[in-house]
Amino acid sequence: MNLSELEVKLKEISIPKDAYSLKGGLQNEVFCISNENGRWEVYYSERGNKAALKIFTAEKEA
Numbered sequence: 692m693n694l695s696e697l698e699v700k701l702k703e704i705s706i707p708k709d710a711y712s713l714k715g716g717l718q719n720e721v722f723c724i725s726n727e728n729g730r731w732e733v734y735y736s737e738r739g740n741k742a743a744l745k746i747f748t749a750e751k752e753a
Contacts, residue, residue: 693750694724712736724753 692700694713701711712718715725721736731753734741747753 697724717741726750 698713709721711722711724713724715723715727715732717736717739719736719738722734723736723741724731724733726732731747731750732741732744733747733753734744736742745753
């Protein structure tokens, strides 16, 4: 699954847009995925920190 497919799926299952970011960033209390310098990061953004950070080499793995 890529980001476009993920976005469609999140809309299909009615996940509020303010619960996630597909562009990363450090908004408060948001699940995030982003491509940072060729690696994919998945984390929960909390108080300006990347909590539970996981790093992947491929978009479909993230």
